[in-house]
Amino acid sequence: METSKVIHAIYTDDDVLMNAVKKVKAEKHHIEEIYTPFPVHGLDKAMGLAPTRIAIASFMYGCVGLIVAIVMMNYIMIEDWPQNIGGKPSFSYIENMPAFVPIMFELTVFFAAHLMVITFYLRSRMWPFKKAENPDVRTTDDHFLMEIAVHGNEKELESLLKETGAVEIKLIEKEEAH
Numbered sequence: 001m002e003t004s005k006v007i008h009a010i011y012t013d014d015d016v017l018m019n020a021v022k023k024v025k026a027e028k029h030h031i032e033e034i035y036t037p038f039p040v041h042g043l044d045k046a047m048g049l050a051p052t053r054i055a056i057a058s059f060m061y062g063c064v065g066l067i068v069a070i071v072m073m074n075y076i077m078i079e080d081w082p083q084n085i086g087g088k089p090s091f092s093y094i095e096n097m098p099a100f101v102p103i104m105f106e107l108t109v110f111f112a113a114h115l116m117v118i119t120f121y122l123r124s125r126m127w128p129f130k131k132a133e134n135p136d137v138r139t140t141d142d143h144f145l146m147e148i149a150v151h152g153n154e155k156e157l158e159s160l161l162k163e164t165g166a167v168e169i170k171l172i173e174k175e176e177a178h
Helices: 014-026 043-047 056-078 093-122 154-163
Strands: 001-011 031-033 144-148 168-176
Touching: 001 014, 001 154, 014 031, 014 043, 014 144, 014 154, 031 043, 031 154, 056 093, 154 168
Parallel strands: none
Antiparallel strands: 001 144, 001 168, 031 144
């Protein structure tokens, strides 16, 4: 385990936080993480984070759900146990497809939604019984915390953060797991 120094700057307003992020990024400081009690619109862009690819994953999961629905219904309703329901022929999947559309839609949505949530949790490394990484409990209520890596520039960073409207600034020794 290595230790590194970080500064925790606490803000009480999301608009002040957004302006602070822009100023800190303009001064070429690296923001490690920002903890907020609710999603702040535009924060990812202000931090310079890459856009998410979860929509692409969702589309692929939806396609898997659609394929599973088609294969499942073809096997169940045409090959394994064909039934005469309301006089509809069960000779081929295509003849019955209008009746299968709701099931195809539902399984597409089911697979996309559930696999996207699982992907989000795995990608975020949030699994059951994982210890919370939140450095300050107030960020779950009404405070915003900006964590900035320190490389011997504590005084410069502290004065910059005070200018940006930070209500509290702390220098922390942080343990890094590799």
